[in-house]
Amino acid sequence: MMGLSITSKILKSHLIEGNLYPGEQVLVSVDQTLGHDLTGIMAAQVLESVQPEKLSTEVSVFYCDHNTLAVSSENADDHMYLKTAAERYGVYFSKPGNGICHFLHCQRFAKPGKIMLGADSHTPTSGALGMLSIGSGGLTVAKGMLGEGFRMTTPKVINIRLTGRLNPGVAAKDIALEALRILTVKGGIGAIIEYTGEGVKTLSVPERATLANMSIELGATTGIFPSDEVTYEYMKAQEREDSWIELLPDEDAAYDRTIEIDLGELEPLVARPHMPDLVSTAREVSSVRPNSVFIGSCTNASYSDILKASKILKGHKVHKDIDLTVAPGSKQVLEHLIKDGVLADLVESGARILECACGPCIGIGQVPCANGIAVRTSNRNFPGRSGSQSASVYLASPETAAATAITGHITDVRDMMDAGILADCSEPVTYKIDDSSFIRPEDVSNPKDVKVIKGENISDLPMRGALRDRIEAVSVIKLGDNITTDDIIPGGSSILQFIANIPKFAEFTFCYTDETFVDRIKKLKNSVIIGGENYGQGSSREHAAMLPMYFGTEVVFAKSFARIHKENLINYGILPLVFKDKEDYDRIDMNDTFVIENVLLQADSGEVTVKVPGKGLEFKTALEVSPYDLKVLKEGGALNYLRNK
Ligand code: F3S
Numbered sequence: 001m002m003g004l005s006i007t008s009k010i011l012k013s014h015l016i017e018g019n020l021y022p023g024e025q026v027l028v029s030v031d032q033t034l035g036h037d038l039t040g041i042m043a044a045q046v047l048e049s050v051q052p053e054k055l056s057t058e059v060s061v062f063y064c065d066h067n068t069l070a071v072s073s074e075n076a077d078d079h080m081y082l083k084t085a086a087e088r089y090g091v092y093f094s095k096p097g098n099g100i101c102h103f104l105h106c107q108r109f110a111k112p113g114k115i116m117l118g119a120d121s122h123t124p125t126s127g128a129l130g131m132l133s134i135g136s137g138g139l140t141v142a143k144g145m146l147g148e149g150f151r152m153t154t155p156k157v158i159n160i161r162l163t164g165r166l167n168p169g170v171a172a173k174d175i176a177l178e179a180l181r182i183l184t185v186k187g188g189i190g191a192i193i194e195y196t197g198e199g200v201k202t203l204s205v206p207e208r209a210t211l212a213n214m215s216i217e218l219g220a221t222t223g224i225f226p227s228d229e230v231t232y233e234y235m236k237a238q239e240r241e242d243s244w245i246e247l248l249p250d251e252d253a254a255y256d257r258t259i260e261i262d263l264g265e266l267e268p269l270v271a272r273p274h275m276p277d278l279v280s281t282a283r284e285v286s287s288v289r290p291n292s293v294f295i296g297s298c299t300n301a302s303y304s305d306i307l308k309a310s311k312i313l314k315g316h317k318v319h320k321d322i323d324l325t326v327a328p329g330s331k332q333v334l335e336h337l338i339k340d341g342v343l344a345d346l347v348e349s350g351a352r353i354l355e356c357a358c359g360p361c362i363g364i365g366q367v368p369c370a371n372g373i374a375v376r377t378s379n380r381n382f383p384g385r386s387g388s389q390s391a392s393v394y395l396a397s398p399e400t401a402a403a404t405a406i407t408g409h410i411t412d413v414r415d416m417m418d419a420g421i422l423a424d425c426s427e428p429v430t431y432k433i434d435d436s437s438f439i440r441p442e443d444v445s446n447p448k449d450v451k452v453i454k455g456e457n458i459s460d461l462p463m464r465g466a467l468r469d470r471i472e473a474v475s476v477i478k479l480g481d482n483i484t485t486d487d488i489i490p491g492g493s494s495i496l497q498f499i500a501n502i503p504k505f506a507e508f509t510f511c512y513t514d515e516t517f518v519d520r521i522k523k524l525k526n527s528v529i530i531g532g533e534n535y536g537q538g539s540s541r542e543h544a545a546m547l548p549m550y551f552g553t554e555v556v557f558a559k560s561f562a563r564i565h566k567e568n569l570i571n572y573g574i575l576p577l578v579f580k581d582k583e584d585y586d587r588i589d590m591n592d593t594f595v596i597e598n599v600l601l602q603a604d605s606g607e608v609t610v611k612v613p614g615k616g617l618e619f620k621t622a623l624e625v626s627p628y629d630l631k632v633l634k635e636g637g638a639l640n641y642l643r644n645k
Contacts, residue, residue, distance in 0.1 A: 006130065006253075009113075027149045027151050029115065034141075035062050042137070064079055087444045100301065127215065129225070151626075156256040164199055171308075173400075194223075206305065214299060268412045276380060276381060285410045286411060290404065295377050300397065306326060313351065313402050314345045374394070376393055467599060473527050481532035481533040485537070491541075528556065577623055588615075
């Protein structure tokens with residue numbers, strides 16, 4: 001019998017249902033959750049509709065860090081709603097300016113050996129402290145808060161063994177980019193990345209956070225580090241050593257795959273547009289001349305990240321063609337930078353200091369010019385991510401970014417100065433602890449008396465009744481293969497600003513695919529959607545299921561479903577039925593009426609017969625769901641299920 005990995009140890013200690021065999025569904029308990037001012041709204045709306053007496057999690061936090069500037073009253077409505085809902089239901093609320101959710105969570109809440117669900121894809125950042133931290137949708141996170149645990153497929157575990165030590169001028173970001181070069185953006189799919197080896201001991205917690213953060217770019221479920229003496233010292237410096245436990249893999253731990261990276265062999269790397277795994281050395285792309293450089297984001301905004309950038313910039317001026325912005329990861333980091341004079345050095349060099357928030361990482365400010373070139377320390381460089389479709393974004397370490405800001409072209413810092421000046425850039429030995437920008441549950445004396453303030457931009461979540469035993473509904477749209485959740489409900493700030501205002505948001509359903517969709521579905525009481533292969537692929541956007549439900553869609557027929565979208569359809573009480581004979585897809589059309597008799601009995605059997613009376617046609621479909629999902633579907637979706645419990 002082989003020993004256990006860190007991942008297996010944590011999953012085992014949280015197992016509620018199932019067996020930990022790769023590919024098997026398990027249910028695990030959830031200790032902590034996080035959400036923010038875009039995704040946390042959904043979790044808050046779920047809490048509102050369920051009205052729980054008490055949350056099951058030890059810590060749940062809503063962070064205001066994405067849309068902090070509140071440039072419209074819609075944004076301000078969202079913030080007020082999130083704050084008052086947090087106060088009402090026992091959730092910590094982090095005020096704008098306190099910092100970026102993942103960064104702050106590492107500082108103040110993450111605990112080795114625990115499981116966290118976060119409504120954001122970069123939730124894995126807290127894996128830096130040995131906590132299994134998984135990103136998901138707002139409804140799934142709310143279920144975790146309400147004691148429903150988290151259902152997942154037992155992952156594979158990929159071991160990245162680090163040996164050696166980084167040379168000055170080479171950073172944790174370069175390890176993350178090297179891992180991407182080896183594994184690509186698909187290499188971690190279905191797996192958790194576990195970082196081990198002697199090299200781990202040489203990395204600080206913020207450096208580990210950079211790597212854990214970018215596990216998601218590898219396609220992995222999450223990434224995790226051991227909890228060792230370095231973790232202890234970090235938690236002690238944050239006055240949280242009481243929550244520390246040692247957590248190491250067994251010496252003979254079994255892994256599905258092991259990759260070795262010798263830190264001493266690495267050199268400064270850069271990800272080229274438009275994928276994080278298009279990796280070159282900084283020297284190979286030294287002819288690239290950006291217009292802007294951004295140092296910040298949940299990937300690279302620690303004290304030592306910004307200190308290193310300032311040491312490189314000190315005594316130099318930012319190049320005339322470059323706009324350099326720096327956003328510290330948290331108020332704690334900012335205060336240390338001010339106290340140690342680092343901020344003054346940055347300002348003197350010509351850097352602009354932004355508030356402690358996501359900012360340019362999601363195109364909130366500093367959007368590159370048309371066809372602009374940006375160097376950023378963030379984690380993604382997909383087209384449009386920066387707020388400009390035509391911009392080209394290169395991802396790099398703070399050291400490479402700072403050197404580039406001086407020379408005006410992508411620069412390996414070792415080519416312009418003695419990288420030895422970076423040797424002594426460690427984190428503070430003790431941090432200044434000031435949690436006054438959190439509103440803690442204990443700060444609210446009578447939570448039940450708190451009025452949740454819903455501005456005009458906040459609506460209730462739509463609800464539906466229990467699954468009907470006889471469905472009669474008309475097909476409103478027939479789609480081809482590979483329809484994405486973006487096709488169903490597109491992104492973009494002009495649309496996403498209504499994310500909490502369901503009636504308004506719903507008006508954009510399928511708006512780029514079929515502009516008559518909304519008018520037509522509004523005329524129908526009950527509807528079905530017909531999809532092809534891989535229906536609902538792409539981002540996990542749960543509104544792609546919620547909005548059709550809002551309009552009365554009861555069934556989606558498809559040749560196959562993307563995994564997360566199928567989960568979302570179930571969560572919103574829509575039957576995901578797969579054609580048993582794919583040719584039946586060709587026999588049915590828009591405006592056909594479909595009848596399903598004895599729905600409840602048929603659902604139990606997993607085979608559902610559908611009639612199309614107008615065509616004298618009958619065809620068979622499969623309902624492939626777990627017993628738990630079946631219960632949820634019969635109740636009319638997860639919201640009903642939770643309310644009825
Ligand atoms: Fe924020 Fe960008 Fe991270 S949007 S949470 S800084 S990936």
